[in-house]
Amino acid sequence: YFWEFGDGSTSREEKPTHTYQKDGIYYVNLTVTDDGGKEGRTTAEVRIDMHTPPETEVVIAGLYGENDWLLSSAYLSIDATDWSGVKFSMFRIDGGKWQRYTDPVEVKTNGYHVIEFYSEDVWGNREDIKEKIFKIDMELPYLLVKLSGERIDNWFTSPVEVLCLAKDNVSGINVTMYRIDGGVWKIYKDSFVIKEEGRHVLEVYTKDFAGNRKSWKGNIFIDTEPPFTTYSISGDFSKGGKVRVELLAKDNGTGVACTYCSIDGGDWKVYSSPFFVAGDGYHRIEFYSVDHFGHKEKVRCVEFYIGENPEVNIAKPEKAIYLYGNKLMSAPVAIIIGPIEVKCSYQPSYMVPEKVEFYVNGKICHVDYEEPFSWMWSERGFGFKELKVIAYYIGYTSVDRIMVFKLS
Structure with missing residues (x-):
């Protein structure tokens, strides 16, 4: 008889006894040889679990965002293993009452949480208490965009100051971004001013450390300046000729309400279409425009002479x-x-x-x-x-x- 006990020990006795010093899985081999030299072999598995407790892990499932934050409820599953078999697993959440684990557990409150857990095998070996931290933030940040300036209805008649207020009570605000008229996104650090006339689109979003994002989008209409009027003159400047005068007014804000003109110091009249000036001599055309808010352009003029070549x-x-x-x-x-x-x-x-x-x-x-x-x-x-x-x-x-x- 030849016994191999799997831990380096052997014996040639027919019915030996052997004591294992350490827990583990051992394979015992027995070889029997008869007088004719023929051999027979058999193997048996021996599991020793006198001191080793189970190994337990917790799996935390859910929708993860950024920085290990969960954006949904956390679903906790306990998985324990032991050579001789797990008798039970225990857990508690946030220092609460110890409970025997049977099925996955849902946690759906925002904030930081701690799950403590351990298992015990069939021989009474109990592992030390373990713990695992997880955090949940299912709440969108708070975002307020405040626009300040002189205003008439939906239009600002002054530059517009933009103030963004962002707050998050769970994971905290990570960053606030903004862009104007589809331009490059910029990090919001302090209030800023939009001065350019016209219709603008302002986009703002804030994001917390969990990745929750709150957005804001709005139109800003600014009209701080009067219109600007240009002219075009053409025609025959020789004796007896006629000169065509055309005025073109532009306003980036509310738009041009009316254009006025005066010919050679005459009465002011509403300009509606190009007109002709005739008569030899010096001529002076004065003009200005007004927008829908009453912003009046300074009077401008164009001078020319018919019948005398400069x-x-x-x-x-x-x-x-x-x-x-x-x-x-x-x-x-x-x-x-x-x-x-x-x-x-x-x-x-x-x-x-x-x-x-x-x-x-x-x-x-x-x-x-x-x-x-x-x-x-x-x-x-x-x-x-x-x-x-x-x-x-x-x-x-x-x-x-x-x-x-x-x-x-």
Whole structure:
């Protein structure tokens, strides 16, 4: 007889006794050999469970959000294992009464919770009490968006201050975000102001640490400025001609209510469509617009002349010799040594060009939009050059040129 007890011990007795020192699962092998040398073998499983308690785990199921928070009820299942068999499992929640576990348990109150549990096997081995923490937040955050400013009905007549108040009594507020008119989402840190006129869409949401999200979306209408009116004139500016005047008003807020115009100092009239101005001489069209809140635009004007063509002239240099801009003496041709300031004059004086362009040999060198129309010509060169200016008026241009000899 040859016994192998599975823990390293053996025996050749026919009916030995053996004591196991540790709990565990052992496989005992017995080999019997007869006088003829033939062998027989058998194996038996021995389970020793004198000291080892069960192993118990709790599974917490439900809809999980962020940061291990549950967004739904928690469903608690206890699973215990033991070699010799589990006699029972016990649990209690949040320090309450101990209960024998039979079926999954539902917990549906918000906040932090603790489940304590243990099991005992059929031999009375009881494991130490374990605990597991879980947290539930099924409550949406509170979000209030407050809009402040001067208001008439649904329209603000001043910039709008936006204040967002977010609160969460369970997991706490993680972040509040906002965006305007479908733009980039921004983190809300403090109140902000929307100044731009027009119709805006404001979106705000706040999210707690569990992932619960509360959203807000609203329209903001702002009208703080009067309309702006532009003009377009075209036609025949020669003697006996007619000039067409068109006004176009725009308002980003409530919209244009009315446009008014006055011709040559006459009575103010409501503008409804383009009109023609005739008669040789000077003409002045004044105009302004008003929006639906009564915001009135400052009076603007456009001036033009029918029957007299405006004219631009090069006032400096003239036919003379110039040294660093100073005229020395008259000469048959303009001779320029060093830099010189080119100056223009125009007639009639009340018809101011919209702009004047300065050219040298056909290449544009400068554009001036304001009086006095001038340009500092400092580029070095040698030889004859054509100096040209072009003045732009409404519906007309005037050109003047002079040949100069440059020495610098």
